[in-house]
Amino acid sequence: MAIDNVYDAIDKQYPKGDGITSGIMKVLDAGKALGKVSPPIYGFFAFLNSMSAKARQERAEAFVSQLVEDMVKVQDAMEKMRTDISEVQSATRLSLEYDTEEFDDKKRGRYLTVITSSITSETRINGLVSFIQDVEKLGERDLIGLKILNQVMNKNGDWNEQASPSYANPPKLHPNTFIQRAQELSLQMAMALTGKDGAGNTFSREEGLQICLRLQGFGLAEMISVSSREVPISNYAARLTTRGMMLLKLLGEDVPNWKQYFGPDGVL
Structure with a gap:
């Protein structure tokens, strides 16, 4: 049976x-x-x-109680939400399963934020369950790295108006936009991940590089070719993918240049 x-x-x-x-x-x-x-x-x-079954039951009840409280705050948005309700339900079901297995309060908070953000989002979220899976698998340091990429490699003013006609000159970013920030990215990553001030040029870039490579494996970032590296002190470059931007948005982060990548129905 x-x-x-x-x-x-x-x-x-x-x-x-x-x-x-x-x-x-x-x-x-x-x-x-x-x-x-x-x-x-x-x-x-x-x-x-x-x-124990009792502990899991209590955990599930607390999760649902908090979700109901959060949904009350966004209930007006439910009538005009762009994301399919079945996607939100599936994401909620999986989040509840993860939460009662792991008892991780930080991740619970992120699951709930992703769910409510998908309800209020003016952009349709496709594959919402996969973002819940990302939240479950990503560690604290991965999320720090994701935020640093957004801070350094996705700045306001990066996108300039293109010459007319628009169909012949679509908006685009030159790879030098990212390559020229390799030093800044390497420094900010090292400072955020190690707590060191990054004085001088001899600090190891390995911690940040490994995080970027891991994020690339999730489809949340892309490594940008700079040159052959001298380990461990050469700089590296990476950028957020649209998936990485979407995850940050679902987690409540401000994501510059959003309209350059997304429209009401998702990725442009």
């Missing part, structure tokens, strides 16, 4: 209502009482309490 909820199935194996996690905690309690399990080790395994 198929098992719909693995935690319920585990609990059924323990007639007294003790799931496997509570059984493990009892062993640890006994070990602690006998002095065989030190407080640091006991504290480490405290996360097992979140694996």
Whole structure:
């Protein structure tokens, strides 16, 4: 017979209502009482309490309660929202699943922000579930890198008016726009990721480079060819993709030059 909820199935194996996690905690309690399990080790395994069916149920209820509260604030936008409601529902379902598995308050906040932003967005969001998946997989340092790329490589004034006619001269950016900011990007990334002031020119660029390469793997950024690098002190360049811009927008960040990339129905 198929098992719909693995935690319920585990609990059924323990007639007294003790799931496997509570059984493990009892062993640890006994070990602690006998002095065989030190407080640091006991504290480490405290996360097992979140694996119980009761803890997951309470987590789910708190998630839905907060989402309802947030949606009340944007309910007027629901009547004219451009994103398909089924996409928002699917994204909400997956967010709830992730939240009850991971118990990560920071990510919960991001899931909720993405959901409500998709409701108020004047741009149609396609593939909203995939952005929830990105939020689940990206770490804190990845998001720092994404924000630095937006700050350094997507500045107001980057786009200039093109000569007429527009069909023969579509708006575009020369790669030098990004290449000439390689030093600035490398410095700002290093400062944000390491907390160092970046004085001199000998600081390692490896931390920021690795973040940009990781973001490229998610389709959120693109590495820009500069030249062969001297490891670890040569600069590098990268830019946000439209996907990276969309994720930042869904997370509530200001994204310059938005109308150069997006229209009401999505990417131009």
